[in-house]
Every structure is written in C-alpha cells, then in structure tokens.
Amino acid sequence: MKLKLILILLMTSFLGGCLFDKSPTGRHQALLYSEQDMAAMGKTSFEQMIKTQQVNRNPAVNAYVNCITQRIINELPGPKLHWQVVVFDSPQVNAFALPGGYIGVYTGLLRVANTPDQLATVLAHEVAHVLAQHGNEQVSRAQATDWGLKLTDWALGQAETEHRQLVMAALGLGAEYGVILPFGRAQETEADVMGLTLMAKAGFNPKASIALWHNMAKASGGANPPELLSTHPSNDSRIEELTKLQREAEPLYRQSMKQGLPQCRLGR
Structure with missing residues (x-):
C-alpha cells in the first residue's frame, strides 16, 4: 500500500509540474492548450464581460486609454495582432x-494610475501576461493538479485507506499553497520584468512603475494578504524588484x- 501511494503521489507531482516549454525569460512552463484554444477562451470571456x-x-x-495601449502594442514582437480595447465603468482598480x-x-x-506612464505600467504588465502565455500556463497547471488529485483520491478509495478525507484535504492544501500560489x-514577477521593458521601449518612463506601486499600496490601505498566501508579490517586494530593474530599463527609455515620446493626455 505504501509503495502504491508513493507512486500515485509521484504521478500527481509529475502531472502538476510537467515541463513542455519555456517562457520569454527562460522559465519552464507546462502548456496543455494551443494558441487557438486560448484565443477562443479569451474571445468568449471578453464578449461575456x-x-x-x-x-x-x-x-x-477611451482615446486616452487607446493611445497608451497602441504605443505598447506597437512594440510587441511577431505578427501584428489587432487588439480590442474596452474601458469598463467600475470602481475596481x-x-x-x-x-x-483583448x-x-x-x-x-485611472484614479490610482493617474499619469500616462503609470497607466502604461499596468497595461504593459497585463499585455506581458499574454505574451508569456500565462493564461495557458495557469489553466494547464490547474487541469494537471485536478487530474492528479482525482487520481490520488481514486487510489486511496481502492485501497480503502483510513482517514481518506483528511489525506485529500491535506493534499488539496499542499497543492494550493505549495504549487498554485507561488x-x-x-x-506576476515575470510580467513585471517584461512589462517594464515593454513600456520603456514604448516611450513611457519606467520610473513611473515605482510611483504606481506606492499609489497601489496607499489605495489598498494595508488590506493585502500576507505574500505567502497571495498570488501576487507584496507591494514592498514589487517596489524593491522594480527599483533593481531600472538600470536595465532606463537605456531603453532614453x-x-x-x-518621440507618446502624447497621450486625458482630456475632460
């Protein structure tokens, strides 16, 4: 029984961490879906929103947001894709x-990212998520983790393991806090790195990224969860990392x- 459980757990680990590709920064990725599949998911989600x-x-x-977005999109590598940009009326930051x-x-x-450079920080970061196929990576990893947990549950059921529910609960917590959140x-860190490069190439001051995250910290009022239990780095960690990256981004901005720098202004 112990050997069978060990084999099942190893298979669960394998499914949760299969390596099929590398991100633009060289980080290993598990990608189970095609670009076409992901584009279809994106289209459906966007239309629903x-x-x-x-x-x-x-x-x-809309002109202001599109002005900034277009400058960033112009710096993307590969074939030019038509991006659809929509502004939603919502207090969400x-x-x-x-x-x-999309x-x-x-x-x-717009009330927190209150300059074109600060808004470009966010938009370049979000576009970097797509460029690095983070959506594909997340749904692939979630799918693999789900398969692994179901397989383990089945094996435990076949072996009539005592305290089966307790074991599965522990495995679930381990998958969430040991795999999914980190x-x-x-x-997020990768998107920060890529986004900073992207915004600098597009003519937006990379130093604004630091000011943005100071604004974000102030807007959150200290309500962020501990970094260990969050899918995002803490504001302090983010600011520290972005500060280190300024030396590389500054020459691109210059x-x-x-x-010619972008002339994006928010008229009222």
Whole structure:
C-alpha cells in the first residue's frame, strides 16, 4: 500500500509540474492548450464581460486609454495582432489582457494610475501576461493538479485507506499553497520584468512603475494578504524588484525618446 501511494503521489507531482516549454525569460512552463484554444477562451470571456458589465462611452477616456495601449502594442514582437480595447465603468482598480488580443481597463484604475506612464505600467504588465502565455500556463497547471488529485483520491478509495478525507484535504492544501500560489507570484514577477521593458521601449518612463506601486499600496490601505498566501508579490517586494530593474530599463527609455515620446493626455 505504501509503495502504491508513493507512486500515485509521484504521478500527481509529475502531472502538476510537467515541463513542455519555456517562457520569454527562460522559465519552464507546462502548456496543455494551443494558441487557438486560448484565443477562443479569451474571445468568449471578453464578449461575456461586455454583455454583463457597463462599458464606458466617454470619447476622451477611451482615446486616452487607446493611445497608451497602441504605443505598447506597437512594440510587441511577431505578427501584428489587432487588439480590442474596452474601458469598463467600475470602481475596481484593475485592468486585464486576454489571449487573442483583448484588453479591459476599469475606470477605477485611472484614479490610482493617474499619469500616462503609470497607466502604461499596468497595461504593459497585463499585455506581458499574454505574451508569456500565462493564461495557458495557469489553466494547464490547474487541469494537471485536478487530474492528479482525482487520481490520488481514486487510489486511496481502492485501497480503502483510513482517514481518506483528511489525506485529500491535506493534499488539496499542499497543492494550493505549495504549487498554485507561488506559481502565480512567479508569473506576476515575470510580467513585471517584461512589462517594464515593454513600456520603456514604448516611450513611457519606467520610473513611473515605482510611483504606481506606492499609489497601489496607499489605495489598498494595508488590506493585502500576507505574500505567502497571495498570488501576487507584496507591494514592498514589487517596489524593491522594480527599483533593481531600472538600470536595465532606463537605456531603453532614453532610446525611445529619440523616436518621440507618446502624447497621450486625458482630456475632460
């Protein structure tokens, strides 16, 4: 029984951490879905959001967000993809990008990311998630973890293991806190690195990323969960890492200045 359980647990670990590809920064990734599959998921999700959430129709706000977004998109490698950008009327301090070329920005973010450079920090970060296939990575890892846990539960049931429910509960907690949450933090850090490079190339001042996260910390009022139990790095960790990255991003920004900086302004 012990040998069987060990084999099952090893298989669970394998399913949860299969390596099939590498991210743009060289980090190993498990990708179980095609780009076409992910684009279809992104399209369906985005269309559903447009139907269920209030879309902002203010021409000035939309022009401002699109101005920043377009500069960032112009710096993306590979074939040019048409990106659809929608501004949602919501107090949420958030934005997102989905596979297939879909970007959503909540008006609440504009009160915290209150300069074009700060907003570019967020948008470049979100686009970096798509560029690095983080959505594919997350759904793939969740699927693999689910398969592994179901297989373990089946094996425990076949062997009539005592305290089966307690064992499965412990495995579930281990999967969440030992795999899923740290994995999310790795993605967030990678998107910070890639996003900083992207915004600098697009002509937005990378130093604004530090100011943005000071604003985010202030807006959260200290309500963030401990970093250990969060899919995102803490604000302090983020600021520290972005500060270290300024030396690499600054030359890219200076180079972009020669091509002309973006003129994105929010008219009222």
